[in-house]
Amino acid sequence: MGCRAGLPEILPTDxxxxxxxxxxxxxxxxxxxxxxxxxxxxxxxxxxxKVSDLQKLLHGEVL
Incomplete structure (x- = not known):
């Protein structure tokens, strides 16, 4: 799992x-x-x- 500025790029399901x-x-x-x-x-x-997908979803962006 890669990290950018200490944040993971992916998360497990839980x-x-x-x-x-x-x-x-x-x-x-x-x-x-x-x-x-x-x-x-x-x-x-x-x-x-993907954390980026989670963030987009939380901000109401359509993927």
Whole structure:
């Protein structure tokens, strides 16, 4: 996981869910059904979420 100014570029599902104030299951559903407003990346079969995408979503930007 790369860092820029001490901030991670990606987060695991549990942490991303906390940032978005959603349940981790919601993000997993978005990934599985490809129906969410953002898409994860997969690292060794695990989901990871781009911090930049999370920030855009929080600021109401359409991805």
């Amino acid at each position: 942490e991303a869910a906390a940032v978005l104030q959603r349940r981790p299951q919601t993000l997993r559903k978005w990934a599985c059904l490809e129906c969410g407003p953002i898409r994860p990346i997969r690292i060794n079969g695990r989901l990871a979420w």
